[in-house]
Amino acid sequence: MKKSYYDPEDLKKFESISEFQPELGKKFFDYYGAVFKDGALTAREKSLIALAVSHAVQCPYCIDAYSEDSLEKGATEEQMMEAVHVAGAIRGGASLVHGVQMMNKVKGLSM
16 A cells, blocks of 8 residues: 555544644634534535545545535535536636746846
8 A cells, every 4th residue: 555645534533633722722623513503695605615625735634524525514425516516616826827927027038
């Protein structure tokens, strides 16, 4: 079996990040918990957003967690994949729009 920096078992240890700094860990988890409660967006919608963002930032732990969470909150496979495509479109667009910066630089150098 190939070793990897990513160990799926580490996701279960997430709450232990408070061990070395309890005060900040508590503040983070209080905030994190509040963010994912129903509000203007439902918890299911927030889970789908988290799933999309997980793909954009390429966090395997988050992908695992929010794949499961989205299913538990009633999201369909189609909705989940659509969220991933939204992340892909935004990520690709963000790369491409920076092409304008390159074009501006090249045009400035060419003058």
